[in-house]
Amino acid sequence: xDRDDVCExxxxxxxxxxxxxxxxxxxxxxxxxxxxxxxxGDATRVKILFxxxxxxxxxxxxxxxxxxxxxxxxxxxxxLRNTNLVKFRREGKVVYYSLSDEHVIKLIExxxxxxxx
Amino acid sequence: xDRDDVCExxxxxxxxxxxxxxxxxxxxxxxxxxxxxxxxGDATRVKILFxxxxxxxxxxxxxxxxxxxxxxxxxxxxxLRNTNLVKFRREGKVVYYSLSDEHVIKLIExxxxxxxx
DNA sequence: TGAATATTTGATTAATTGTTCATATGGACA
DNA sequence: TGTCCATATGAACAATTAATCAAATATTCA
Numbered sequence: 001x002d003r004d005d006v007c008e009x010x011x012x013x014x015x016x017x018x019x020x021x022x023x024x025x026x027x028x029x030x031x032x033x034x035x036x037x038x039x040x041g042d043a044t045r046v047k048i049l050f051x052x053x054x055x056x057x058x059x060x061x062x063x064x065x066x067x068x069x070x071x072x073x074x075x076x077x078x079x080l081r082n083t084n085l086v087k088f089r090r091e092g093k094v095v096y097y098s099l100s101d102e103h104v105i106k107l108i109e110x111x112x113x114x115x116x117x
Numbered sequence: 118x119d120r121d122d123v124c125e126x127x128x129x130x131x132x133x134x135x136x137x138x139x140x141x142x143x144x145x146x147x148x149x150x151x152x153x154x155x156x157x158g159d160a161t162r163v164k165i166l167f168x169x170x171x172x173x174x175x176x177x178x179x180x181x182x183x184x185x186x187x188x189x190x191x192x193x194x195x196x197l198r199n200t201n202l203v204k205f206r207r208e209g210k211v212v213y214y215s216l217s218d219e220h221v222i223k224l225i226e227x228x229x230x231x232x233x234x
Numbered sequence: 235t236g237a238a239t240a241t242t243t244g245a246t247t248a249a250t251t252g253t254t255c256a257t258a259t260g261g262a263c264a
Numbered sequence: 265t266g267t268c269c270a271t272a273t274g275a276a277c278a279a280t281t282a283a284t285c286a287a288a289t290a291t292t293c294a
Contacts, residue, residue, distance in 0.1 A: 012181045013174070020168045021182055025229060027160075030167075033228035034160040041155035042252075043147050050147075051137045057130070059271060064129045065138055072253055074272055093261055093270045103231035107224060111150035112142060114220035159282075176241060189283055191242055210240045210291050 039083055040107055044068065045076055052086060053105045056098040156200055157224055161185065162193055169203060170222045173215040 025033070040046055047066055051057060059077065063070045077097060080086040087100040099105070142150070157163055164183055168174060176194065180187040194214060197203040204217040216222070 013178050016172050016174060017178050017182045020171050020174070023171060024164065024167065024182075029229055029232045030160050030163050032232035033163050033225055034158055036228055036231055037154045037156075037163070037224070038158035039154075041151055041158040043144075043151045044252080046147050046150050046154070047141065050141060054137050054140060055133050057133060057137070061130050061134050064131075065134045069254075070271070071255080071273085074270095075252075078272075090261085090271095093268095095271060101231065103227055106227050107154070107231075108150055110220055110223050110227065111153055112146055114153055114218065114224075115146045115149035161282080186284075187241070188243090188285080191240095192282075195242075207241095207291090210238095212241060 035083070036085075036103070036107070039079065039085065040104070040111070042076075044072070045080065046108060046111075048073070048076060048080065049085065049099065049104050050108055052097055052099045053108075056096045058094045058096050060094070062097070152200070153202075153220070153224070156196065156202065157221070157228070159193075161189070162197065163225060163228075165190070165193060165197065166202065166216065166221050167225055169214055169216045170225075173213045175211045175213050177211070179214070 024030075040049070044066065048062055051062060051065055057065070059070055059073055062077075063073045066073065077086065077088075080097075081088065085099070085101045085104055086097050088095050088097045090096075141147075157166070161183065165179055168179060168182055174182070176187055176190055179194075180190045183190065194203065194205075197214075198205065202216070202218045202221055203214050205212050205214045207213075
């Protein structure tokens with residue numbers, strides 16, 4: 001699309017637009033904000049992260065806790081691993097997961113505060 | 118699926134699971150957390166919300182600022198309206214949008230802090 | 235009223251996503 | 265080695281989603 005034609009130029013508040021633009025986060029930061037939000041945009045993942053914020057748990061614990069298949073949990077954990085939100089350690093056959101990012105809990109808390117309204 | 122069969126019962130740390138479960142947010146709260154996160158899970162919407170946190174802007178301003186079609190912006194604004202994250206006022210032909218939820222900015226700020234790593 | 239302009243809306247389409255099922259991997263232990 | 269069990273992974277499928285295009289509203293102004 002042609003961004004000069006979004007509307008008649010006289011109607012754009014050019015000064016305000018430029019001012020906001022100069023304060024805007026760079027695209028990479030915006031993308032990272034969107035990406036971590038995307039992670040929290042699924043109830044299963046929110047539950048997993050909240051659970052792990054309280055206790056280190058194995059895949060099996062999480063599956064039991066959430067009443068979901070071990071495969072579904074494992075898929076979600078992979079996502080959380082790939083985005084460095086959780087870490088894990090192996091103990092025999094069992095793999096224990098725990099949080100590796102403190103921001104996530106703040107985000108969940110603010111989301112919860114937002115929910116109470 | 119059968120949640121009793123996710124794994125051998127003896128291997129679930131039942132006590133830990135129960136403890137976490139008792140502290141877990143209720144499903145409705147979890148859903149609201151996920152839903153507001155979903156909103157922030159898109160770069161266009163993050164930009165819109167961040168822009169509106171600084172200045173009241175019209176649809177046309179936002180389209181110009183983001184270099185996107187006015188229709189695309191309008192669709193996103195509808196979403197933000199429906200979730201009560203923005204409010205608007207009409208002035209003649211022009212509709213001005215502004216933020217109506219303070220939590221959103223905190224979420225974006227924490228997301229940005231997370232991005233700086 | 236009719237023309238012009240800002241915005242909204244509905245339908246469509248391509249892309250993304252979360253779960254399921256089946257199968258693979260990896261460690262423990264006989 | 266072979267079996268068991270916890271976990272991981274790949275393919276497939278349904279559902280959701282964001283942009284585009286075309287068309288509808290709403291407001292101003294001549």
